[in-house]
Amino acid sequence: xxxxxxxxxxxxxxxxxxxxxxxxxxxxxxxxxxxxxxxxxxxxxxxxxxxxxxxxxxxxxxxxxxxxxxxxxxxxxxxxxxxxxxxxxxxxxxxxxxxxxxxxxxxxxxxxxxxxxxxxxxxxxxxxxxxxxxxxxxxxxxxxxxxxxxxxxxxxxxxxxxxxxxxxxxxxxxxxxxxxxxxxxxxxxxxxxxxxxxxxxxxxxxxxxxxxxxxxxxxxxxxxxxxxxxxxxxxxxxxxxxxxxxxxxxxxxxxxxxxxxxxxxxxxxxxxxxxxxxxxxxxxxxxxxxxxxxxxxxxxxxxxxxxxxxxxxxxx
Numbered sequence: 001x002x003x004x005x006x007x008x009x010x011x012x013x014x015x016x017x018x019x020x021x022x023x024x025x026x027x028x029x030x031x032x033x034x035x036x037x038x039x040x041x042x043x044x045x046x047x048x049x050x051x052x053x054x055x056x057x058x059x060x061x062x063x064x065x066x067x068x069x070x071x072x073x074x075x076x077x078x079x080x081x082x083x084x085x086x087x088x089x090x091x092x093x094x095x096x097x098x099x100x101x102x103x104x105x106x107x108x109x110x111x112x113x114x115x116x117x118x119x120x121x122x123x124x125x126x127x128x129x130x131x132x133x134x135x136x137x138x139x140x141x142x143x144x145x146x147x148x149x150x151x152x153x154x155x156x157x158x159x160x161x162x163x164x165x166x167x168x169x170x171x172x173x174x175x176x177x178x179x180x181x182x183x184x185x186x187x188x189x190x191x192x193x194x195x196x197x198x199x200x201x202x203x204x205x206x207x208x209x210x211x212x213x214x215x216x217x218x219x220x221x222x223x224x225x226x227x228x229x230x231x232x233x234x235x236x237x238x239x240x241x242x243x244x245x246x247x248x249x250x251x252x253x254x255x256x257x258x259x260x261x262x263x264x265x266x267x268x269x270x271x272x273x274x275x276x277x278x279x280x281x282x283x284x285x286x287x288x289x290x291x292x293x294x295x296x297x298x299x300x301x302x303x304x305x306x307x308x309x310x311x312x313x314x315x316x
Contacts (some may be wrong), residue, residue: 005289026278031188032188033278034187035278037118037179037182038280040074041077042074043075044072044314045071046069046071047069047180048069049065049067049307049308050308050309051068051305052094052304054302055304056300056304057299058301062096063094064094066101067091069090069091070086071086072085079135082115083114083292084113084122086112086114086172086175088104089109097127100170102139103135103151103170106134106135108136110131110134110135112171112172113126114129114168114172116179118183119183120178120182121175121180122168122169122176122179124164124165124170125164125172128162128164132159133199136156139155140156145171177272177307178311180272181226181274181276181286182276182282182283184276186212188215188216190212190214191211193209195207196210197211207232208231208232209231210229216299217278223284225274226273227273228270228271228274229269231268267292268290268291270290271289272286272287272288272289273287281312282313283310285311286307287307288307289304289305289306289307
């Protein structure tokens with residue numbers, strides 16, 4: 001039986017499937033500061049990442065961690081955004097490696113080119129076919145997969161089902177988090193709140209709330225400090241948590257999904273503390289935390305994913 005982060009992955013799918021149906025912003029009177037994302041073509045940044053994931057369930061806490069160094073290059077502008085490249089240059093695992101460490105290790109030294117939107121968030125891998133073929137080939141050669149046809153079939157099916165756009169969350173998640181701090185226009189010292197309603201496949205629609213705060217601007221350091229916080233309406237989510245179990249057929253490598261409804265309240269929140277360069281609009285540091293709590297009658301399961309990232313420009 002394969003249980004690919006079933007509890008966590010399915011909660012995320014339930015929470016994130018939806019679309020914005022309305023929004024309202026509370027923007028008090030006062031001067032706003034615009035921080036447009038306007039990097040220079042050919043600029044290169046060195047990115048240092050520390051990531052820690054913990055899962056607490058029934059009194060037991062497990063921790064996964066890893067450190068990643070990377071090289072981010074802005075190739076040039078394009079219609080609707082930019083073209084960029086990302087290369088993992090070094091990495092080291094903690095005592096318990098991150099769940100996706102095998103994929104991260106395969107990417108070491110590989111130049112991944114991608115397109116972004118106007119705020120620098122990745123939207124599609126430009127060289128996806130070559131990246132896919134190399135990553136899949138190297139994964140299949142690993143000892144834990146090399147002699148298992150069923151596992152190889154599952155890996156092949158997974159990669160075959162990804163497109164340049166849908167592959168982004170699996171390969172460039174860190175860059176999407178960095179971009180979440182960029183391209184803002186906010187009043188200093190006044191929190192701005194937006195809301196949207198997401199459709200829920202397992203029950204009633206629920207509300208997401210996002211607050212943004214420009215704490216201040218340091219003219220000497222040439223950076224702005226920002227805070228973002230997003231929460232979901234737990235009351236609407238009570239009793240609609242869905243846990244998906246994937247059963248692997250050893251003969252074909254196909255997976256069969258079994259959906260189980262549980263009575264639980266889900267609390268979901270994301271926070272990001274950012275420092276952004278006021279001249280280029282590029283994030284210089286971000287501490288990002290994603291937290292999920294699933295609370296049932298006799299069980300509370302807590303997922304915490306923390307990214308601590310520093311972005312340093314190189315001399316041109």
